[in-house]
Amino acid sequence: MGSGNEQFLNLTLKVWRQKNSKTAGTFETHQLTGISTDMSFLEMFDVLNEKLIHEGKDPIAFDHDCREGICGMCSMFINGRPHGPKQGITTCQLHMRSFKNGDTIIVEPWRSAAFPVIKDLSVDRTAFDRIISSGGYVSVNTGNAQDANNILIPKSAADEAFAAAACIGCGACVATCKNGSAMLFVSAKVSQLALLPQGQAERKERVLNMIAQMDAEGFGNCTNTGACEAECPKGISIENIARMNREFIGASLTTPNK
Amino acid sequence: MSKLDSKIPEGSLDQKWTKYRSTIPLVNPANKRSLEVIVVGSGLAGASAAASLAEMGYQVKVFCFQDSARRAHSIAAQGGINAAKNYQNDGDSIYRLFYDTVKGGDYRAREANVHRLAEVSGNIIDQCVAQGVPLAREYGGLLSNRSFGGTQVQRTFYAAGQTGQQLLLGAYSALQRQVGTGMVTMLARHEMLELVTIDGKARGIIARNLITGELEKHFGHAVLICSGGYGNVFYLSTNAMGSNATAAWKAHKKGAFFANPCYTQIHPTCIPVSGDHQSKLTLMSESLRNDGRIWVPKKKEDVEAIRAGKLNPNQIKPEDRDYYLERRYPAFGNLVPRDVASRAAKERCDAGYGVNKTGQAVYLDFAHNMKYKYGKMEATKKGIQNPTEAQLEALGMDVIKEKYGNLFDMYEQITGVNPYKNPMQIYPAVHYTMGGLWVDYNLMTTIPGLYALGEANFSDHGANRLGASALMQGLADGYFVIPYTIGVYLSTEVTRMSNEKDKADSIDKVKTKHPEFDKELAEVKARIDKFLTIKGTQSVESFHKRLGKIMWDKCGMARNKQHLTEAIKEIQDLRAEFWKDVRVLGTADEFNPDLEKAGRVADFLELGELMCKDALHREESCGGHFREEHQTEEGEAKRDDVNFAYVAAWEFKGESNFELHKEELKYENIKIAARSYK
Numbered sequence: 045m046g047s048g049n050e051q052f053l054n055l056t057l058k059v060w061r062q063k064n065s066k067t068a069g070t071f072e073t074h075q076l077t078g079i080s081t082d083m084s085f086l087e088m089f090d091v092l093n094e095k096l097i098h099e100g101k102d103p104i105a106f107d108h109d110c111r112e113g114i115c116g117m118c119s120m121f122i123n124g125r126p127h128g129p130k131q132g133i134t135t136c137q138l139h140m141r142s143f144k145n146g147d148t149i150i151v152e153p154w155r156s157a158a159f160p161v162i163k164d165l166s167v168d169r170t171a172f173d174r175i176i177s178s179g180g181y182v183s184v185n186t187g188n189a190q191d192a193n194n195i196l197i198p199k200s201a202a203d204e205a206f207a208a209a210a211c212i213g214c215g216a217c218v219a220t221c222k223n224g225s226a227m228l229f230v231s232a233k234v235s236q237l238a239l240l241p242q243g244q245a246e247r248k249e250r251v252l253n254m255i256a257q258m259d260a261e262g263f264g265n266c267t268n269t270g271a272c273e274a275e276c277p278k279g280i281s282i283e284n285i286a287r288m289n290r291e292f293i294g295a296s297l298t299t300p301n302k
Numbered sequence: 303m304s305k306l307d308s309k310i311p312e313g314s315l316d317q318k319w320t321k322y323r324s325t326i327p328l329v330n331p332a333n334k335r336s337l338e339v340i341v342v343g344s345g346l347a348g349a350s351a352a353a354s355l356a357e358m359g360y361q362v363k364v365f366c367f368q369d370s371a372r373r374a375h376s377i378a379a380q381g382g383i384n385a386a387k388n389y390q391n392d393g394d395s396i397y398r399l400f401y402d403t404v405k406g407g408d409y410r411a412r413e414a415n416v417h418r419l420a421e422v423s424g425n426i427i428d429q430c431v432a433q434g435v436p437l438a439r440e441y442g443g444l445l446s447n448r449s450f451g452g453t454q455v456q457r458t459f460y461a462a463g464q465t466g467q468q469l470l471l472g473a474y475s476a477l478q479r480q481v482g483t484g485m486v487t488m489l490a491r492h493e494m495l496e497l498v499t500i501d502g503k504a505r506g507i508i509a510r511n512l513i514t515g516e517l518e519k520h521f522g523h524a525v526l527i528c529s530g531g532y533g534n535v536f537y538l539s540t541n542a543m544g545s546n547a548t549a550a551w552k553a554h555k556k557g558a559f560f561a562n563p564c565y566t567q568i569h570p571t572c573i574p575v576s577g578d579h580q581s582k583l584t585l586m587s588e589s590l591r592n593d594g595r596i597w598v599p600k601k602k603e604d605v606e607a608i609r610a611g612k613l614n615p616n617q618i619k620p621e622d623r624d625y626y627l628e629r630r631y632p633a634f635g636n637l638v639p640r641d642v643a644s645r646a647a648k649e650r651c652d653a654g655y656g657v658n659k660t661g662q663a664v665y666l667d668f669a670h671n672m673k674y675k676y677g678k679m680e681a682t683k684k685g686i687q688n689p690t691e692a693q694l695e696a697l698g699m700d701v702i703k704e705k706y707g708n709l710f711d712m713y714e715q716i717t718g719v720n721p722y723k724n725p726m727q728i729y730p731a732v733h734y735t736m737g738g739l740w741v742d743y744n745l746m747t748t749i750p751g752l753y754a755l756g757e758a759n760f761s762d763h764g765a766n767r768l769g770a771s772a773l774m775q776g777l778a779d780g781y782f783v784i785p786y787t788i789g790v791y792l793s794t795e796v797t798r799m800s801n802e803k804d805k806a807d808s809i810d811k812v813k814t815k816h817p818e819f820d821k822e823l824a825e826v827k828a829r830i831d832k833f834l835t836i837k838g839t840q841s842v843e844s845f846h847k848r849l850g851k852i853m854w855d856k857c858g859m860a861r862n863k864q865h866l867t868e869a870i871k872e873i874q875d876l877r878a879e880f881w882k883d884v885r886v887l888g889t890a891d892e893f894n895p896d897l898e899k900a901g902r903v904a905d906f907l908e909l910g911e912l913m914c915k916d917a918l919h920r921e922e923s924c925g926g927h928f929r930e931e932h933q934t935e936e937g938e939a940k941r942d943d944v945n946f947a948y949v950a951a952w953e954f955k956g957e958s959n960f961e962l963h964k965e966e967l968k969y970e971n972i973k974i975a976a977r978s979y980k
């Protein structure tokens with residue numbers, strides 16, 4: 045269907061190619077013609093890959109799955125910005141109507157010491173999973189729960205927790221941060237659970253353990269540049285970082301040996 | 303005698319599960335530690351099963367093809383999850399949820415399974431809330447509900463338009479907690495490519511490490527297939543790009559029967575196709591039908607003017623609009639079940655009333671409720687006397703934004719059109735597959751030790767699934783059913799293990815050193831090498847597109863004998879062409895997404911044929927399966943309960959050769975009736 049004013053673009057694409065984590069990468073240039081403005085950015089890559097396959101060249105590897113902005117898998121650094129020029133969306137939600145005929149588009153993988161490149165535009169983000177494993181949960185076994193409406197949660201707290209829980213774990217915050225800090229991601233989970241009654245019992249341990257794991261994974265320090273918030277496709281607020289810092293100080297002061 | 307034993311327990315319907323549950327043999331904690339369970343899939347079904355089994359003490363290995371368990375396709379579910387909590391005091395009950403689901407499934411589901419699902423539905427909500435899942439709340443702090451299609455009560459729990467995300471992140475956090483304790487080994491970016499059976503029992507899998515390309519052997523005393531649905535056989539669907547049938551299909555070829563493959567759900571409200579480049583379709587959640595009214599113009603000249611860009615739909619007067627669902631189904635109106643709503647849209651579009659260039663779109667319009675429901679409510683709350691239309695719109699818009707904001711944003715991103723100001727354009731698209739691996743009441747397939755959970759099995763939705771019931775089923779299977787029912791089989795394994803304790807070559811000692819593992823690994827390797835050595839001229843993607851077109855045109859929303867017969871032949875030819883002319887580049891021992899896709903498409907090319915054969919044999923219309931030969935004069939589906947009240951379970955006998963087995967469906971508690979939403 046589209047917007048009803050479909051146009052066709054000719055573009056130059058400079059794409060990062062890297063065989064695997066052990067070899068060095070380089071930019072490769074491709075010319076594309078007749079790209080519909082109704083296409084998504086990843087559909088443009090589909091077209092390019094189809095062309096490469098026809099020419100007998102290795103298609104470009106990139107991560108994607110849901111293609112609707114929720115799984116957090118897609119991860120392209122486009123013209124110097126994670127997920128491209130538009131705010132509040134993921135790479136897969138970016139459409140070609142955001143570009144002009146004749147544009148040159150530079151596409152790179154997330155770059156961060158904690159996210160090694162697997163191939164081309166795919167990176168390894170398992171550090172995030174390990175951080176969640178270190179404390180991003182409520183310890184409640186299946187079958188242990190009380191009736192859901194016994195826990196009253198004011199709408200404002202539920203909404204705030206939901207806003208933090210909306211993080212899709214894409215890693216754009218890390219990719220855009222000059223220090224490679226994962227504070228926005230970690231603070232989103234810490235905040236969600238700190239805001240809810242269910243999260244109280246493990247509140248202190250959680251923040252201490254998750255921050256310890258974050259440091260162990262080699263993420264950088266936060267210097268409050270705010271770049272993460274600006275680039276986060278889900279609008280995760282930097283206030284979560286402030287909250288996590290308070291949680292951390294509170295927990296450190298009252299927990300021995302941590 | 304049928305080969306199918308559904309193992310439905312004796313007793314009255316409402317007692318079956320409770321009684322059965324308390325008679326299942328227990329596995330003692332020491333034995334649990336020596337039992338290994340493989341879980342393929344980390345969606346709602348897989349993650350909840352794996353976390354629960356690990357909490358109980360089993361050793362669990364979980365596989366998913368994405369880079370993290372959290373990215374399973376369940377993450378994309380939007381609208382909500384049903385539970386018979388009756389929090390709204392609107393007359394809901396376990397029986398009503400059970401009844402609605404059986405009726406919604408057009409009387410093609412098993413009573414006992416559905417009742418169990420309804421029974422545990424409330425526990426799911428309790429569990430998720432305890433995990434810290436932020437479900438929507440009312441101002442008083444209580445949980446909020448909305449309505450979904452095919453029901454007249456409010457029983458759907460939700461988290462904005464991101465319910466699947468929040469539920470999955472809850473299950474994922476429980477799973478990661480077990481990863482942290484070492485009870486679960488998580489193998490992300492690993493794809494199951496074969497099931498290993500030894501002496502007729504499931505004993506493990508062959509998986510490919512998608513980063514290194516290495517083929518790995520993994521042993522398990524039981525294997526759980528939680529790999530999701532196969533809607534991507536249609537190429538275009540609302541499923542994630544990677545969703546596939548491979549795990550289920552490999553199991554099928556190893557002896558697991560595949561049930562009701564032709565039951566596919568076409569969802570009425572998706573964003574229409576925009577062009578040939580289209581790679582997937584995006585759902586606009588069913589919850590929108592709470593507030594959106596579906597219509598097309600009454601007059602052909604209006605249709606033409608719209609298509610020519612000369613008329614804006616907002617200019618069409620109410621009396622010139624055909625709110626066709628409200629017209630045809632006054633009792634349920636815009637909230638009829640999905641199959642009914644989809645066919646009605648197709649009917650209007652086929653009659654020439656489609657509102658976009660391709661003629662394949664109808665309107666989903668919020669203007670009325672925005673202004674006259676929410677706008678007025680807000681105006682009253684704020685004490686605004688005689689509000690203007692513009693005021694009503696502005697006030698109502700805030701409410702709509704709060705309820706559906708992320709969906710509206712998504713719509714605008716994709717189409718470039720602002721849905722707050724213009725009605726959405728929507729069209730049906732493939733969304734869900736009710737068919738899947740046949741399972742008994744314990745969720746075990748026809749292979750001992752092999753289970754199927756979530757969308758991968760066929761169990762609870764009959765011929766049509768009601769909205770917000772897939773999340774419920776996935777979590778019911780994983781949290782509340784399999785932790786009990788797996789004991790039926792594993793307790794026999796415990797006995798066997800102790801009998802074979804002194805046997806040097808018992809499977810518990812040999813594990814992946816058993817020759818069967820090497821044999822299967824060699825076959826997987828040969829198949830991968832085959833993909834790479836064909837060196838043909840056409841891409842995997844192009845074959846997938848062609849298959850999708852055959853399926854959509856001939857095994858889609860309306861089916862008939864001639865089309866299905868043609869489709870079977872076309873798919874066979876396409877498959878032959880694929881194996882001669884596909885081009886897969888790169889090597890086997892590297893990260894190679896195109897090679898992964900080749901394997902999945904090769905399996906779709908076999909499954910598609912079975913779907914058509916199943917659709918061809920089922921000479922009736924029911925739920926999502928609409929045979930043009932079997933309809934009433936008004937165009938409603940005509941079921942044949944005398945001849946087709948059974949589950950069709952297909953056994954694989956060789957290429958293009960499937961044998962049909964029937965499981966009769968008995969309705970002892972519900973009077974089987976024509977399904978009417980009028």
Ligand SMILES: Cc1cc2nc3c(=O)[nH]c(=O)nc-3n(C[C@H](O)[C@H](O)[C@H](O)COP(=O)(O)OP(=O)(O)OC[C@H]3O[C@@H](n4cnc5c(N)ncnc54)[C@H](O)[C@@H]3O)c2cc1C
Nearest residue numbers: 343344345346347367376381382494530756757770772773
């Ligand atoms: C857009 C959309 C919206 C929806 N909204 C709703 C809703 O509001 N309410 C509702 O009830 N239902 C909804 N559904 C349906 C529901 O989301 C799914 O049916 C359900 O989430 C399926 O869960 P699952 O656990 O069975 O499988 P999935 O979540 O699909 O998970 C499959 C898992 O299997 C893994 N896997 C697959 N194959 C392999 C393999 N060969 N090897 C290793 N791993 C493999 C994947 O990596 C993944 O982890 C929606 C569906 C869609 C498409």
Ligand code: SF4
Nearest residue numbers: 211212214215217276
């Ligand atoms: S905080 Fe935002 S940018 Fe960072 S991982 Fe979460 S969604 Fe992505």
Ligand code: FES
Nearest residue numbers: 109111116118136
């Ligand atoms: S592909 Fe899922 S968020 Fe982009």
